Amino acid sequence: MLELKKIRKSYEGIEVLKNINLKIEKGEIVSILGPSGCGKTTLLNLILGLTQVSEGRIIFDGEDITQMPMEKRGFNIVFQDYALFPNLNVYENIVYGLKNKPNISTTKEVQDLINLLGLGKHLTKKIEELSGGQKQRTALARTLVMKPKILLLDEPLSALDGVIKESIKQKIKEIARDFKLTTIIVTHDPEEALTLSDKVLIVNEGQISQFGTPEEIIKKPANDFVSEFILRQLEIKRNNILELFWDGNNRDRKEILQVG
Numbered sequence: 604m605l606e607l608k609k610i611r612k613s614y615e616g617i618e619v620l621k622n623i624n625l626k627i628e629k630g631e632i633v634s635i636l637g638p639s640g641c642g643k644t645t646l647l648n649l650i651l652g653l654t655q656v657s658e659g660r661i662i663f664d665g666e667d668i669t670q671m672p673m674e675k676r677g678f679n680i681v682f683q684d685y686a687l688f689p690n691l692n693v694y695e696n697i698v699y700g701l702k703n704k705p706n707i708s709t710t711k712e713v714q715d716l717i718n719l720l721g722l723g724k725h726l727t728k729k730i731e732e733l734s735g736g737q738k739q740r741t742a743l744a745r746t747l748v749m750k751p752k753i754l755l756l757d758e759p760l761s762a763l764d765g766v767i768k769e770s771i772k773q774k775i776k777e778i779a780r781d782f783k784l785t786t787i788i789v790t791h792d793p794e795e796a797l798t799l800s801d802k803v804l805i806v807n808e809g810q811i812s813q814f815g816t817p818e819e820i821i822k823k824p825a826n827d828f829v830s831e832f833i834l835r836q837l838e839i840k841r842n843n844i845l846e847l848f849w850d851g852n853n854r855d856r857k858e859i860l861q862v863g
């Protein structure tokens with residue numbers, strides 16, 4: 604279990620996270636959702652260990668890891684831009700981290716992940732030859748071979764669309780379930796958060812507005828901010844879908860309806 608206790612973070616005297624208390628169970632998929640600048644990335648970086656808290660404690664499986672450096676925490680992140688090595692092919696990217704820690708995954712485990720993520724046909728390709736979805740799956744494989752204790756994903760679907768987005772969503776769910784891997788995802792898209800996660804953490808101006816299951820958030824929004832943020836964003840999305848629908852572009856229409 605990951606526990607955040609009374610976490611505060613300030614930059615140059617300005618408090619960007621204010622008294623964050625949170626418990627995330629092993630194997631849960633949790634989305635951190637909120638408007639731009641509310642503190643999502645800061646929270647992710649604090650968990651990862653890339654940034655230090657100003658106050659409060661972070662406890663993982665009973666151990667206080669607040670002061671523990673990032674490399675010792677054993678959490679791992681897939682960045683929004685995937686951060687793949689352009690000079691290495693897909694397979695070399697996937698096994699890159701194993702150079703220094705060769706015993707973490709066996710050859711069979713690497714192969715199983717490649718199969719799970721459907722990358723078998725692409726192993727000798729250069730990164731520039733891959734589609735967005737293939738890059739995302741390569742970045743996921745590269746992270747998962749290191750057997751992270753927690754998987755952190757920064758806007759994992761924002762560069763993808765339609766059917767590809769849906770298939771990556773399914774893969775993330777499958778991985779979290781099969782490996783019982785706690786997965787924390789930053790997103791600004793309510794639809795993504797509500798359809799992908801077991802629980803959604805809604806942050807507004809550095810504070811938790813609500814932490815609950817998608818059903819709780821839709822049926823019992825804790826305050827006006829939650830209901831307005833969720834409804835407004837879903838409404839914008841719905842209007843976009845309707846616009847595309849009326850565009851008469853059948854391909855777009857089909858993809859969107861499948862996703863919906």
Ligand SMILES: Nc1ncnc2c1ncn2[C@@H]1O[C@H](COP(=O)(O)OP(=O)(O)OP(=O)(O)O)[C@@H](O)[C@H]1O
Nearest residue numbers: 614615619637638639640641642643644645646791
């Ligand atoms: N290194 C830093 N130094 C100073 N201020 C920072 C730093 N990093 C973040 N901030 C400030 O902290 C606040 C929260 O930023 P953060 O990146 O966590 O928000 P976010 O919710 O992830 O935003 P977005 O969705 O736009 O990425 C913002 O006001 C930002 O300007």
